[in-house]
Amino acid sequence: MNEALQHSHGPAIVHTHAQQAVPPVADELKDPVCGMTVTDQSPHRAKHDGRSYYFCSAKCQSKFAAAPLDYLKGPQVGPVAAPSAPDVPGTVYTCPMHPEVRQEHPGNCPKCGMTLEPEVPSLDDEENPELKDFQRRFWWTLPLTVVVTALAMVGHRLGWFDMTTQSWIELVLSAPIVLWAGWPFFVRGAQSVVHRSPNMWTLIGLGTGAAFVYSVVATVAPGVFPDSFMSMGRVAVYFEAAAVIISLTLLGQILELKARSQTSAAIKSLLGLAPKTARRINADGTEEDVPLTHVHVGDTLRVRPGEKVPVDGTVVEGGSAVDESMLTGEPLPVSKRAGDGLIGATLNTSGALVMRSERVGSQTMLAQIVQMVAQAQRSKAPMQRMADKVAGVFVMAVVTIAAATFFAWGWFGPEPSWVYGLINAVAVLIIACPCALGLATPMSIMVATGKAATRGVLFRDAAAIENFRRVDTLIVDKTGTLTEGRPTFDRAVPVAGVEADEVHRLAASLDQGSEHPLADAIVKAARERGLALETAESFESSSGIGVRGLIGGKQVGLGSSALMEQMGIAVDSLLPQAEALRAEGASVMHLALDGKLMGLLAVSDPVKPTTFEALENLRAAGMRVVMATGDGLTTAKSVAARLGIDEVYGEVKPADKLALVERLQKEGRVVAMAGDGINDAPALAKADVGVAMGTGTDVAMNSAQVTLVKGDLRGIAQARSISVATVANMKQNLGFAFVYNALGVPLAAGVLFPFTGWLLSPMIAALAMSLSSVSVISNALRLRNAR
Numbered sequence: 001m002n003e004a005l006q007h008s009h010g011p012a013i014v015h016t017h018a019q020q021a022v023p024p025v026a027d028e029l030k031d032p033v034c035g036m037t038v039t040d041q042s043p044h045r046a047k048h049d050g051r052s053y054y055f056c057s058a059k060c061q062s063k064f065a066a067a068p069l070d071y072l073k074g075p076q077v078g079p080v081a082a083p084s085a086p087d088v089p090g091t092v093y094t095c096p097m098h099p100e101v102r103q104e105h106p107g108n109c110p111k112c113g114m115t116l117e118p119e120v121p122s123l124d125d126e127e128n129p130e131l132k133d134f135q136r137r138f139w140w141t142l143p144l145t146v147v148v149t150a151l152a153m154v155g156h157r158l159g160w161f162d163m164t165t166q167s168w169i170e171l172v173l174s175a176p177i178v179l180w181a182g183w184p185f186f187v188r189g190a191q192s193v194v195h196r197s198p199n200m201w202t203l204i205g206l207g208t209g210a211a212f213v214y215s216v217v218a219t220v221a222p223g224v225f226p227d228s229f230m231s232m233g234r235v236a237v238y239f240e241a242a243a244v245i246i247s248l249t250l251l252g253q254i255l256e257l258k259a260r261s262q263t264s265a266a267i268k269s270l271l272g273l274a275p276k277t278a279r280r281i282n283a284d285g286t287e288e289d290v291p292l293t294h295v296h297v298g299d300t301l302r303v304r305p306g307e308k309v310p311v312d313g314t315v316v317e318g319g320s321a322v323d324e325s326m327l328t329g330e331p332l333p334v335s336k337r338a339g340d341g342l343i344g345a346t347l348n349t350s351g352a353l354v355m356r357s358e359r360v361g362s363q364t365m366l367a368q369i370v371q372m373v374a375q376a377q378r379s380k381a382p383m384q385r386m387a388d389k390v391a392g393v394f395v396m397a398v399v400t401i402a403a404a405t406f407f408a409w410g411w412f413g414p415e416p417s418w419v420y421g422l423i424n425a426v427a428v429l430i431i432a433c434p435c436a437l438g439l440a441t442p443m444s445i446m447v448a449t450g451k452a453a454t455r456g457v458l459f460r461d462a463a464a465i466e467n468f469r470r471v472d473t474l475i476v477d478k479t480g481t482l483t484e485g486r487p488t489f490d491r492a493v494p495v496a497g498v499e500a501d502e503v504h505r506l507a508a509s510l511d512q513g514s515e516h517p518l519a520d521a522i523v524k525a526a527r528e529r530g531l532a533l534e535t536a537e538s539f540e541s542s543s544g545i546g547v548r549g550l551i552g553g554k555q556v557g558l559g560s561s562a563l564m565e566q567m568g569i570a571v572d573s574l575l576p577q578a579e580a581l582r583a584e585g586a587s588v589m590h591l592a593l594d595g596k597l598m599g600l601l602a603v604s605d606p607v608k609p610t611t612f613e614a615l616e617n618l619r620a621a622g623m624r625v626v627m628a629t630g631d632g633l634t635t636a637k638s639v640a641a642r643l644g645i646d647e648v649y650g651e652v653k654p655a656d657k658l659a660l661v662e663r664l665q666k667e668g669r670v671v672a673m674a675g676d677g678i679n680d681a682p683a684l685a686k687a688d689v690g691v692a693m694g695t696g697t698d699v700a701m702n703s704a705q706v707t708l709v710k711g712d713l714r715g716i717a718q719a720r721s722i723s724v725a726t727v728a729n730m731k732q733n734l735g736f737a738f739v740y741n742a743l744g745v746p747l748a749a750g751v752l753f754p755f756t757g758w759l760l761s762p763m764i765a766a767l768a769m770s771l772s773s774v775s776v777i778s779n780a781l782r783l784r785n786a787r
Contacts, residue, residue, distance in 0.1 A: 032071040033060035056294040058283070092119040099442075108188055110195040115257070131257040137181040138250040145240075145247040148173045152240035163234040167219040174239035178212045182246035198395035204249060206399070207429035212242040214422060236419045241426060273345035274366055278310035279303070281354065295360050303342075303353040311344040312359035320351030324710075365694075365709075398432040398745065405749040413750075420750075424759065427748035432741055441730045443780035448726040451784055456694075456709040457719045464705035466730075468689050468723035470670045474618060474716065475660060475683065477675040478629035478639055481693055481713065483605040487518050489525035490586050490606075493577050494599035503599035505531040507591050510549050510556050513539040518587060518603045519547070546589065557592040564590045564597070574600050585638040607642065614713035615643055621720060624669075628652050628660055628683075657683035673704075674716065691716060729783055733776045740772050 032053055044055035048068045055061040064071050093116035095101040095109035106129075107116050115130050148170050155166050189205025192198050215237035222234065277289045281300040295301065295311055303309055309322065319337045324346045336342065342355055344364040361367065402425040409421030445462045452459055459465050476482055492503040508526030511519035513536055526533060536549035536556070545566070546559010557567050561578075564571050569592045571578070578588045578600055586604040590597060618625060626647045629636045633650030640648040649660065657673070661683045664671050673687035684690030690704035693711035708715035752758045 031056045031060050032068075033063050056290070057296060059296055093117060094119045108191065110191060111197045128257055131254060134184075134250050134253050134257070137184075138247060138254060141177045141181040141243075142247060144173045144177050145243045148177070148243045149240045164222075167215075167234055167237050167239075170237060170239040171216060171219050174212070174215075174243045177243040177246050178208060181250060182208060182242075185246070185249060198399070202395055202399075204245070204429070206402075207426045208242045208245050210422070210429075211238045211245075211426050215239045215242070236416065238423065238426070241423070271370060273308070275308040275310050275345070279307075293361075295357055297357055297360055299357045301355050301357055303348045303355060305348060305350055305352060307348055309342045309344055309346045309348060309353075309355070311357045312364045313342050313344075313355045313357040315340050315342060315353055316356050317354035318352050320353050321349045323347040323349050394432070394741070398428060401745060401749060402426075402428040409750065420759075424748065424750045427759075428745055431744040431748045441733065443777050444726050444730045444733060444783065447780050447783040448722055448729075452719065452722050455715070455718050455722075456712070457715045457722065458694075458707040458709060459719070460705045460707075464689055465723050465726050467670070468672070468706070468720055469727055471623065471672040471689055471720065473624045473626065473664055473669040473671045475626045475628050475657070475664070475671060475673045475687070476713070477657075478627055478636060479605060480711070481674050482611050482627070482639065482643065483607050486605065487521040487587070487603045488606050489521045490581075490602040490604045492599055492601050493574060493581075495573060495597055498598055500599070501529070501531060503591055503601065504529070505533065506551060506556055506593065506598065507558050507589070507601050509534045509551050510536045510539070510547055510558050512536060513549065514541060514547050518589070521603050522601060554594050558589055558601070561590060564592060567592060567595070569595060569597055571597060573597065582634065583638055584642075585635040607639065608712070610712050610714050611643060614717060615645070617714065617717040619644075621717065626660070626664075628657050655682070658686055661686045672716070674713065691719070725783060729780060733779055736779070737772070737776060 033055065042054040042056070044058055044061040046053050046055070046061055046065055046068075048064075053064065053068075055064065092102055092104060093106055095111070095116055098109055098111045101109050101111060101116070102119070103116065109116060115128075151166060151170055151173075155161070156163065160166075161169065185201055186205050186209065188201035189209075192202045218234075218237050274292065276292060278292055278295050278299075279287055279302045280290050280295065281287050281302055287302060292310055300316065301310055301313070303320075305320070315336050315338050317338060319335070322334050322336050322342065324334055324343060336353065342353070343366075344359075345366045359365075362371070405428050406421040406425035409424055410418040413420045441462070445465060448465055449459050452465075489504075492500040492507070494500050494503045504522070504526055508523045508531060511522050512533060514520075523533075534551050536551050539547065539549040541547050546557060546563035548555070548557045548563075548567075550556070557563055557569075561571050569590075571590055574590075574597065578590075581588050581600070581602045584604070586602040589601045589603070591599050591601060615625060624647075625645055626649070627636060627640050627645050628649040629652065633648075636648050636650035640646075649656070652660070657675075661671050661673055665688070671687045672689040672691055673683045674691040675684055675693070684692060684704045689706060691706045691708060692704035694707050694709040706719055708719075746752075747758070750759055
């Protein structure tokens with residue numbers, strides 16, 4: 001303990017983002033190898049240069065012992081220094097409206113002034129500090145706003161003060177509201193000018209600033225104004241307008257921040273799937289519960305019934321049914337035995353499993369799904385480019401309209417004309433809401449990507465969501481996309497007088513020595529059926545045509561007709577059955593025993609159970625389905641005939657698939673390509689929308705814009721439905737934002753006054769402006785309940 005205390009007195013390495021370090025805790029240390037938090041009670045420890053170092057595991061300890069200096073130059077080795085919230089080291093903050101704005105500390109967007117958010121939210125996120133700050137400013141100054149507004153409305157009728165005194169009282173009461181509660185808005189407005197990116201805060205700063213400064217001058221030096229500015233015995237002041245605008249804007253920001261916090265609910269729900277600990281089996285056979293962050297690749301872990309699988313890996317011992325619905329959308333538990341893969345965060349329902357960890361931390365499927373969802377949420381939809389262009393000139397146009405309103409009313413309006421001019425100009429500045437335009441598409445994208453992720457559909461970016469609804473042609477690979485992608489034993493066809501199980505048993509006994517995938521399918525099926533297998537002797541493999549060996553002292557051969565020809569065995573008696581099986585897309589092998597044909601074995605790549613329903617849904621949506629596969633044309637046509645696919649291309653190479661995509665695009669088709677292999681990658685990248693099977697290769701998933709976690713083609717129909725609903729939602733938001741501003745700005749300018757006598761108070765304008773952004777966000781959140 002003394003050594004640990006001495007160690008903790010060394011210089012603490014504090015992340016540069018931390019603004020203030022708290023006093024170190026003596027027994028809370030860092031593993032110098034992996035940076036994990038450990039204590040001086042850890043059994044894994046080592047000494048170097050008179051200091052004690054503590055580790056999360058024996059692996060980290062051995063790495064440190066081999067090269068201590070390599071690790072002492074890297075991660076923290078002193079006590080933990082807690083950064084001040086909300087700045088989390090390593091967190092990237094970005095703008096919901098401008099995802100290209102990225103920085104490693106909290107702040108405001110230099111383009112729109114919006115508060116930056118963590119790119120990937122954390123389950124440990126506390127309440128938004130800006131939300132807490134705005135709530136404090138709002139509630140502390142709300143009583144002052146109410147008093148100022150009441151005085152402005154009825155003070156002259158009460159006769160408690162003369163009007164000059166009342167102006168001074170309103171000044172004193174409104175100063176804290178404008179200068180303290182509204183200070184963040186003025187800072188953002190000034191930043192927008194500095195960065196030459198005028199936005200909503202430019203308008204609010206100009207509007208409230210103009211009303212407040214004018215009113216201060218009118219109170220302090222009323223003599224500088226002409227008589228036309230006089231109203232009820234004083235120069236007209238508008239402290240209540242500035243105060244109410246600030247309060248309503250604060251209220252709008254509070255509502256907006258609360259609504260925006262719900263858009264990250266999908267990512268938080270995904271993060272919440274991961275267990276906090278794992279049960280590790282040590283080399284000496286002992287077991288311990290360790291934090292998930294302490295699990296390394298190659299560790300042996302025990303997963304008990306009812307527990308979640310901690311990380312991605314492979315079953316070593318045991319068997320169980322694992323519920324993968326939370327990640328894949330598959331409703332039924334999946335049977336797992338030794339050798340089967342496991343996905344982290346899935347639920348072990350019944351049996352006990354021992355697994356070997358293979359992917360941990362950011363490499364797990366769950367972590368990659370979270371990253372992909374976060375990336376898609378922060379990407380820009382093509383539709384947003386139009387909104388960005390409009391918003392870019394919108395603010396300057398509003399400022400110009402406000403100036404024109406001020407002078408038009410001043411020169412041509414009724415008395416007091418310049419007062420009318422000022423108030424209407426402020427109303428124009430306040431009611432305009434570029435924020436509603438800017439939020440119209442990002443909010444829809446954030447909600448839709450989260451919704452899709454819970455259905456096992458991962459969009460890489462917003463463009464994929466927007467384009468998917470336009471797809472009219474789908475090119476599908478066969479193996480692994482329409483079919484399971486792995487050979488499965490189909491049937492054994494014996495000659496007369498021989499049992500089918502005996503044909504299967506002999507073939508499986510011989511194939512135990514083969515590494516061929518077809519042999520593995522035959523052996524696996526035999527074991528599942530409980531057939532008694534024997535050990536083959538004198539095993540030999542004839543490259544490309546089959547295998548031979550001795551079983552029970554008898555010569556056995558298994559392979560193609562070419563092998564049978566070599567062995568001098570006629571296969572004519574089963575030729576019709578063999579041709580029928582090949583026509584169904586199966587691979588056929590012949591079995592011979594002591595120079596006599598015993599039967600046939602068929603191994604096929606079965607069609608996925610969900611493929612028929614998926615293709616039916618796609619055809620119902622009016623989509624043209626094309627099969628393009630590297631398999632032989634006979635097999636491809638057989639599978640296509642069973643699935644009702646009319647357009648088939650067989651024996652195609654990667655370049656041929658790419659050419660097919662290009663040809664269909666030249667015909668005016670909007671093409672989606674669905675595949676799972678490396679050979680599909682060029683076509684996936686070229687297609688208007690590439691769809692990768694989550695059960696396929698990393699190259700395919702990296703080339704595609706959409707990934708189906710389960711590898712289920714029904715996800716394409718779901719992705720299309722989500723795309724249709726999302727684009728409709730974005731159009732609704734953009735339409736609302738355009739109509740709101742198109743109607744609100746002229747109304748505030750007083751266009752209807754000559755005909756109706758209507759004028760819009762700046763206070764009403766502020767309320768409308770605040771509610772417009774909240775309305776856009778609320779409409780986007782409706783996507784969470786879309787079917």
